Amino acid sequence: xxxxxxxxxxxxxxxxxxxxxxxxxxxxxxxxxxxxxxxxxxxxxxxxxxxxxxxxxxxxxxxxxxxxxxxxxxxxxxxxxxxxxxxxxxxxxxxxxxxxxxxxxxxx
Amino acid sequence: xxxxxxxxxxxxxxxxxxxxxxxxxxxxxxxxxxxxxxxxxxxxxxxxxxxxxxxxxxxxxxxxxxxxxxxxxxxxxxxxxxxxxxxxxxxxxxxxxxxxxxxxxxxxxxxxxxxxxxxxx
Numbered sequence: 001x002x003x004x005x006x007x008x009x010x011x012x013x014x015x016x017x018x019x020x021x022x023x024x025x026x027x028x029x030x031x032x033x034x035x036x037x038x039x040x041x042x043x044x045x046x047x048x049x050x051x052x053x054x055x056x057x058x059x060x061x062x063x064x065x066x067x068x069x070x071x072x073x074x075x076x077x078x079x080x081x082x083x084x085x086x087x088x089x090x091x092x093x094x095x096x097x098x099x100x101x102x103x104x105x106x107x108x
Numbered sequence: 109x110x111x112x113x114x115x116x117x118x119x120x121x122x123x124x125x126x127x128x129x130x131x132x133x134x135x136x137x138x139x140x141x142x143x144x145x146x147x148x149x150x151x152x153x154x155x156x157x158x159x160x161x162x163x164x165x166x167x168x169x170x171x172x173x174x175x176x177x178x179x180x181x182x183x184x185x186x187x188x189x190x191x192x193x194x195x196x197x198x199x200x201x202x203x204x205x206x207x208x209x210x211x212x213x214x215x216x217x218x219x220x221x222x223x224x225x226x227x228x229x
Contacts, residue, residue: 035215037153044203044219045153056217088153090216092207095167097143097214101152 002027002091006100012108019076021103023089028069033093036065036074039102040085048087049074079105110135110218112204117223124194128223130187130204135218137185138162141207143216144178144189146225148200156202157189160211167211172198191225199227 003026013019023034032052037045047056049065052072062077076083084107089100116128130142144156157178158167166178172191180187187204201224205216 033213033215037216044221045216046219047215047217050215090153090214092214092216093212095158095212095214096169097155097158099145099153099155 001096002029002094002098004089004091004098004100006087006089006103008103009101010104010106012106013079014108015079015081017079017108019074019079019083019105021074021076021087021105023067023072023074023100025070025072025091029072029091030093032068033091034065034067034072035090035092037088037090038083038085039088040082045088050092076105110206112206112218112220114202114204114220114223117202117225119226119228120194121229122195122227124227125190125192126194126225128189128191128202128204128225130189130220132185132187135206138182139209141209141211141213142178142180142187143205143207143214144187145203145205145216145219146198146200147203147222148197151200155214158207158211158214159187161209165211194225194227196227199225201225 036048039045053065111133143158177190201222203222206218
């Protein structure tokens, strides 16, 4: 099983600041099948990226994904009020498909 | 717009059973694998179970293997999760989500709003 570890657990930032979230895998994620989801309070997760850096339609370009192998990063350039949420990474290529424990981005 | 609506959650005693349903609309249900993903209060997401497009292939997390059974009825656009011998640690919000056309792609593009399972005496 691929274990995903996200850091930090909580990120306290002001609007307009840059957020950098990390997701580290216990072994290389094949074919870079790494996704990110955004989850706001009381809502279901929303797909933010797949294939490390591909944004589905409708995801703003202030969000970017990068990385390969075992180290992946989600960056939000210029936090907007609607970006405060919990972010989860997931590897979706090897069963059991696994998620990280999440990083909460909160208002400072 | 793709819609997934879960139902069947509720309060159950340890050792009890529940059957969750996931009703799909506004897309061709039979073209997607379906996953069940749960979230314990204040915790992260955890894959629970998955079923292929035709129902012929299934997968379970080790924590539920032998206790939960996933199924689907494509004629009713509905997936099910039969949960048995429930434990306190099974408590949480259960989401159904679409997964890949290829069963072994676990990317969850669309999600329902979840149904809450509470296990308590």
